Amino acid sequence: MIEQKTVGAVDDFIQESLLKPDPVLERALQRAAAADLPPHAVSPTRGAFLQIIARAMGAKRILEIGTLGGYSTIWLARALPAEGRLITLEQSPVCVGVAAKNVKDANLDGSVSIVLGPALDSLDALIRAKTSAFDLIFIDADKPNNPVYLERCLQLSRPGTVIIGDNVVRAGALADAASDDPKVQGVRRFLRDQGREPGLQATALQTLDGKGYDGFSMAIVG
Numbered sequence: 227m228i229e230q231k232t233v234g235a236v237d238d239f240i241q242e243s244l245l246k247p248d249p250v251l252e253r254a255l256q257r258a259a260a261a262d263l264p265p266h267a268v269s270p271t272r273g274a275f276l277q278i279i280a281r282a283m284g285a286k287r288i289l290e291i292g293t294l295g296g297y298s299t300i301w302l303a304r305a306l307p308a309e310g311r312l313i314t315l316e317q318s319p320v321c322v323g324v325a326a327k328n329v330k331d332a333n334l335d336g337s338v339s340i341v342l343g344p345a346l347d348s349l350d351a352l353i354r355a356k357t358s359a360f361d362l363i364f365i366d367a368d369k370p371n372n373p374v375y376l377e378r379c380l381q382l383s384r385p386g387t388v389i390i391g392d393n394v395v396r397a398g399a400l401a402d403a404a405s406d407d408p409k410v411q412g413v414r415r416f417l418r419d420q421g422r423e424p425g426l427q428a429t430a431l432q433t434l435d436g437k438g439y440d441g442f443s444m445a446i447v448g
């Protein structure tokens with residue numbers, strides 16, 4: 227078994243070697259901690275990965291489900307060109323308050339819209355409004371709803387849209403068919419649904435970082 231101490235030390239080395247110090251992102255984490263938000267922001271290395279994907283794709287429209295304190299929001303929104311837009315959905319008013327401060331501190335309030343409310347309601351409103359398809363979608367909210375978020379996201383996609391789902395491995399619990407954890411059952415079904423969807427090519431990768439053993443799914447429409 228690999229020790230988390232080793233994994234943490236490797237992640238620290240990766241961060242020190244590859245990631246630039248970033249006071250805005252550090253303040254975003256501090257504000258989230260000061261407001262007692264759950265410590266579920268993506269790790270810096272995962273944030274950088276998301277930003278590289280968004281930049282490589284030339285994403286102009288990004289949808290995020292689950293804002294929390296806006297940490298991954300900042301990583302993703304910084305990938306946008308001047309005319310780009312990121313919409314992020316969050317049901318907790320406390321999280322929205324923290325995220326709004328963090329996004330403003332990052333000078334991204336011109337390109338980021340934080341939508342307060344249950345994500346399902348907001349997704350349905352976007353579908354009803356016939357909003358243009360998103361280029362990149364990051365699903366990182368309440369895991370039991372992942373299958374229904376996926377279904378709605380497909381309606382907000384076009385051929386080429388990339389859909390990334392956070393936290394699908396859950397320290398290995400993903401493989402436990404008998405799990406009574408609704409989060410585990412949510413991510414199991416989320417992956418099964420992606421595999422069954424004829425209009426998707428999908429995969430998932432296991433990851434080890436400062437946050438432990440987890441993983442993400444990644445799919446492309448069309």
Ligand code: DHB
Nearest residue numbers: 266267268366367392393
């Ligand atoms: C959980 C959610 C997350 O988005 C995350 O990154 C880690 C854990 C959770 O709900 O357990």
Ligand code: MG
Nearest residue numbers: 266366392393
């Ligand atoms: Mg997450």
